Amino acid sequence: MGKEVWEKAYALLEAYREGKLSRRHVLSGLVRLGLGTVAAQRFLEVWAQGKLLPSAPEAPYEAPVTPERVAFLRKKPYQGVTINILILKATVGDAVKYMAPLWEKETGGKVNLAEVPIETLYQQIFTDLTTGIRRYDAYMTGAWFYGDFFTTDPPYINPIDDFLKDPRYPYWDPKEMLPPMRELYTWKGQTYGTLFDADSQVLYFREDILTNKDYQRRFKEKMGYDLPVPPRTMKEMHDIADFFTGWDWNGDGQPDWGIALHAKVNEQGFFHFLTLAAPYVISKDNPRVFWFNPDTMEPLINSDGHVRALEEYALFMRNGPRDMLGWTLGEGWNLFLSGRSVMEPTWGDLPTLAQDPKASKVKGKVGAAPIPGTTEAYDPLAKAWRKYSLNRVGNVNGGSWHMVISRFSKNKEATYDFLAFMANRKNYFFLITHGWTGVQPGVKYAFFPPYGTGSVGEWEAQGWDQHDAIAFTRAYYENLTLPLQEPYLRIPGAAEYWRELDVQVSNVLAGNKKAKQALDEVYAAWQKITDRYGRDKQLKVYRASLGLK
Amino acid sequence: MRVEERPGIGGRRRISWFPYLSLFLAVLWVVAFTLYPLLSALWYSLNTYVLGRGIVGFVGLGNYREVLASQEFWHSLGVSLLYALLAAPLETALGFGLAWLVHLRPPGYRAFQAIFLAPLFAMDVAVGYLGVTLFSQQGGLLDHILRRLGLEISWLSSTWGGLAGGLILDIWLWTSFCFLVSLAGLSTLNEEMYEAALLETKSSWTVAFRIALPVIWPVLSLAFLIRFLEALKTFGLVYALTSGGPGTSTLLLSPLVYLTTVRFFNFGHGSAMGFLFLVLASVFIALFFRQLRRVVEA
Numbered sequence: 001m002g003k004e005v006w007e008k009a010y011a012l013l014e015a016y017r018e019g020k021l022s023r024r025h026v027l028s029g030l031v032r033l034g035l036g037t038v039a040a041q042r043f044l045e046v047w048a049q050g051k052l053l054p055s056a057p058e059a060p061y062e063a064p065v066t067p068e069r070v071a072f073l074r075k076k077p078y079q080g081v082t083i084n085i086l087i088l089k090a091t092v093g094d095a096v097k098y099m100a101p102l103w104e105k106e107t108g109g110k111v112n113l114a115e116v117p118i119e120t121l122y123q124q125i126f127t128d129l130t131t132g133i134r135r136y137d138a139y140m141t142g143a144w145f146y147g148d149f150f151t152t153d154p155p156y157i158n159p160i161d162d163f164l165k166d167p168r169y170p171y172w173d174p175k176e177m178l179p180p181m182r183e184l185y186t187w188k189g190q191t192y193g194t195l196f197d198a199d200s201q202v203l204y205f206r207e208d209i210l211t212n213k214d215y216q217r218r219f220k221e222k223m224g225y226d227l228p229v230p231p232r233t234m235k236e237m238h239d240i241a242d243f244f245t246g247w248d249w250n251g252d253g254q255p256d257w258g259i260a261l262h263a264k265v266n267e268q269g270f271f272h273f274l275t276l277a278a279p280y281v282i283s284k285d286n287p288r289v290f291w292f293n294p295d296t297m298e299p300l301i302n303s304d305g306h307v308r309a310l311e312e313y314a315l316f317m318r319n320g321p322r323d324m325l326g327w328t329l330g331e332g333w334n335l336f337l338s339g340r341s342v343m344e345p346t347w348g349d350l351p352t353l354a355q356d357p358k359a360s361k362v363k364g365k366v367g368a369a370p371i372p373g374t375t376e377a378y379d380p381l382a383k384a385w386r387k388y389s390l391n392r393v394g395n396v397n398g399g400s401w402h403m404v405i406s407r408f409s410k411n412k413e414a415t416y417d418f419l420a421f422m423a424n425r426k427n428y429f430f431l432i433t434h435g436w437t438g439v440q441p442g443v444k445y446a447f448f449p450p451y452g453t454g455s456v457g458e459w460e461a462q463g464w465d466q467h468d469a470i471a472f473t474r475a476y477y478e479n480l481t482l483p484l485q486e487p488y489l490r491i492p493g494a495a496e497y498w499r500e501l502d503v504q505v506s507n508v509l510a511g512n513k514k515a516k517q518a519l520d521e522v523y524a525a526w527q528k529i530t531d532r533y534g535r536d537k538q539l540k541v542y543r544a545s546l547g548l549k
Numbered sequence: 550m551r552v553e554e555r556p557g558i559g560g561r562r563r564i565s566w567f568p569y570l571s572l573f574l575a576v577l578w579v580v581a582f583t584l585y586p587l588l589s590a591l592w593y594s595l596n597t598y599v600l601g602r603g604i605v606g607f608v609g610l611g612n613y614r615e616v617l618a619s620q621e622f623w624h625s626l627g628v629s630l631l632y633a634l635l636a637a638p639l640e641t642a643l644g645f646g647l648a649w650l651v652h653l654r655p656p657g658y659r660a661f662q663a664i665f666l667a668p669l670f671a672m673d674v675a676v677g678y679l680g681v682t683l684f685s686q687q688g689g690l691l692d693h694i695l696r697r698l699g700l701e702i703s704w705l706s707s708t709w710g711g712l713a714g715g716l717i718l719d720i721w722l723w724t725s726f727c728f729l730v731s732l733a734g735l736s737t738l739n740e741e742m743y744e745a746a747l748l749e750t751k752s753s754w755t756v757a758f759r760i761a762l763p764v765i766w767p768v769l770s771l772a773f774l775i776r777f778l779e780a781l782k783t784f785g786l787v788y789a790l791t792s793g794g795p796g797t798s799t800l801l802l803s804p805l806v807y808l809t810t811v812r813f814f815n816f817g818h819g820s821a822m823g824f825l826f827l828v829l830a831s832v833f834i835a836l837f838f839r840q841l842r843r844v845v846e847a
Binding site: 119122126152156264265266267321322324492493495503512533534 | 597599600601602603605615685686687703704705706707708711790791792793794795796797798808811812813814815
């Protein structure tokens with residue numbers, strides 16, 4: 001057979017593996033490609049040996065599944081084994097709670113889940129690890145806790161590369177993850193996390209409102225240029241926010257807003273700032289340095305770029321209710337979902353929740369795009385502003401909540417089995433397409449051609465509006481594959497560094513401080529934290545996190 | 550302590566170990582749950598602690614110097630003092646007033662007694678989150694009523710709004726404690742004294758302030774002291790509303806110590822803050838009792 005025929009044959013087999021085609025369809029397809037009936041059957045059998053089956057009765061909650069897994073499950077391998085996992089008391093934790101009984105039925109094992117709120121998760125994990133209690137086999141972690149797991153040698157958590165090679169465990173392939181997301185689940189080339197949440201912030205907007213002819217005409221009269229859908233620069237985003245603030249554009253008799261933000265301190269509001277600040281600092285001339293000088297560990301947070309980013313971010317406060325300053329995630333999302341805000345930069349929970357007609361008035365009206373860029377970025381090492389036609393930067397901001405296995409676990413195999421079970425395509429696809437789980441997509445098969453191998457029909461089958469599904473996944477994919485990505489802070493004490501930033505960002509939003517003064521104070525606080533942790537040690541980890549020697 | 554000796558077999562005196570055992574258990578309790586944590590915290594306050602590496606160096610009074618030089622510490626201490634100075638007197642006064650009303654035994658006073666005591670059984674963090682539903686500008690009940698009256702307050706997103714919201718909840722929660730103490734104090738008063746006083750004046754409030762209040766003053770003062778110290782330690786009420794924000798403008802001292810110590814594992818600074826608070830509370834208690842002694846002696 002020629003190369004082209006082989007490629008077509010493998011495309012058929014891939015579709016079979018993913019459950020999109022039946023065995024009969026694949027066989028007839030292979031026959032049409034020129035193989036005889038017997039040869040086609042043999043070809044399929046050989047391919048399936050040690051490969052993947054679309055499903056199996058022994059593994060009703062997994063697809064695809066390896067033949068070894070099927071044989072393994074026949075023994076009910078974890079009968080009498082109990083694993084203990086610490087999870088976040090939030091939507092992502094609910095997703096684990098949903099999956100646990102399914103795994104228990106399939107394997108005979110038992111999962112004990114302890115839930116803790118986000119305020120105490122970090123403390124609970126590291127108290128468990130450092131005080132010798134060690135009662136948990138696995139922890140749900142935020143990606144910014146990683147640096148703290150590697151303060152000891154060997155680290156507190158267990159790599160999973162050996163498990164990944166073993167076909168007895170539920171099938172999932174880390175290579176399916178988009179590169180910036182995969183990076184968050186690994187450390188120095190080894191994989192530690194099992195596929196779960198893939199956080200990233202993009203811009204969601206009301207496509208029906210931005211494409212309204214009358215509003216477009218009025219926007220052009222006021223701003224002097226065509227209303228851009230979506231906004232591509234921060235200036236355009238500000239103009240749109242200003243234009244849609246303070247008048248009734250949704251016809252409910254109340255003035256509406258240009259933006260919704262969840263900006264409460266000690267919550268997750270500061271991620272907004274990180275997301276919007278990226279294109280002011282990261283550029284093709286400075287693709288990796290955002291947080292610290294990688295030679296001295298001196299903070300760069302009060303650079304001209306960061307200061308301008310904060311100044312411009314604070315301007316958005318006039319485009320939403322004053323109460324945004326005290327809003328947590330749900331309250332911020334509600335403003336958009338209730339149809340009273342024209343834009344919101346946030347996580348993928350928003351379009352997913354928008355599909356629920358009980359909670360949303362915007363199903364089928366949600367547009368999405370990567371975060372707008374800038375035409376100027378500051379290089380904090382060269383201490384110079386540089387001009388660009390358009391400087392766009394992707395991000396993986398957020399928790400990207402996922403599970404890691406404790407080095408002290410006595411049931412690593414069963415624990416990995418459960419975690420891999422949730423990462424299996426069938427379960428993961430369920431999780432990313434249901435809003436209540438809080439799990440965001442980070443694998444190729446979640447996206448549609450030409451980007452990925454998924455199909456919009458699968459999303460529609462889960463209750464999604466076709467337009468929203470396409471807009472969401474396209475924006476998400478584009479964001480995660482932009483050539484420039486904002487580096488994520490993964491060093492010991494990251495939570496403490498971020499808390500100092502969070503407090504000062506909140507001060508600026510409240511009008512209590514100027515951006516420069518606030519970020520100068522963050523600079524001073526970060527210097528103290530670095531000194532306490534040990535500058536040389538921090539520098540080493542920071543450089544490793546950037547991939548520098 | 551007198552150890553009892555009893556005649557044993559063969560006429561020998563047998564020592565009873567029970568008093569020693571009792572004393573030992575009491576000492577063990579104090580050592581395990583008071584002295585050890587206190588000394589341990591003192592040791593941490595003199596060292597630098599890093600997560601994963603433990604204590605990495607002795608710094609003497611360095612942590613205290615840094616804490617005392619920190620704006621955040623002084624700000625939180627100031628906000629806590631302001632909060633306590635507003636909450637404790639208001640709760641004591643209101644508690645006494647309500648107790649006096651109940652003491653007069655109006656119709657249905659038993660029902661009011663139960664209603665006034667009910668908040669005592671609520672947890673402060675739960676009350677704090679209840680406050681979010683009251684004060685939220687997205688459908689909060691109290692906020693809605695006030696808006697109808699033309700009052701717009703940013704309860705959850707401004708410094709004064711957050712503190713006022715916390716104080717309202719604190720007063721609702723803890724007035725009941727002062728009410729209970731006042732009621733207990735009033736119940737010890739001589740009935741004949743009331744009756745005689747009521748013959749002198751027709752105003753029951755005059756009797757309350759001229760007769761009842763001075764008599765139960767020592768008891769009420771203790772209630773005030775307890776509330777003042779508790780209010781200084783307030784954690785959940787304001788934090789649940791504002792998370793200490795905007796910035797750290799409503800961050801009281803207890804949440805600051807919690808964030809520093811428990812959330813970010815900076816045991817050195819957190820322990821130093823705890824000890825400084827202990828010193829401050831001890832000074833307040835000493836001053837208070839000196840003043841109380843003078844009043845009682847007078």
